[in-house]
Amino acid sequence: MKIQYYIECSKPLTKTSGTAYVCADNHYYYNNPRAAAAVVILNESNKILVSKRAIEPRKGTYDLPGGFIEPNGQLKML
Ligand SMILES: [Zn+2]
Secondary structure, three states: OOOOEEOOOOEEEOOOOEEEEEEOOOOOOOOOOOOOEEEOOOOOOOOOOOEEEOOOOOOOOEEEEEOOOOOOOOOOOO
């Protein structure tokens, strides 16, 4: 599928690598659907633990702890 415009701002996308695209506003889009996992951790006061992204895209924004599952990786219930 050819990716031409970012879905939120409708600006044209430029391909930057095999699966990555970016618009003039620095919105990134990755055309590589992969399995991922994230967790929601609440403390006794019902406050949510969040992490702050250290890398792009969206460096410095808050996020839930998690990440992509590596190819041939396995999900395990602990
Ligand atoms: Zn954009």
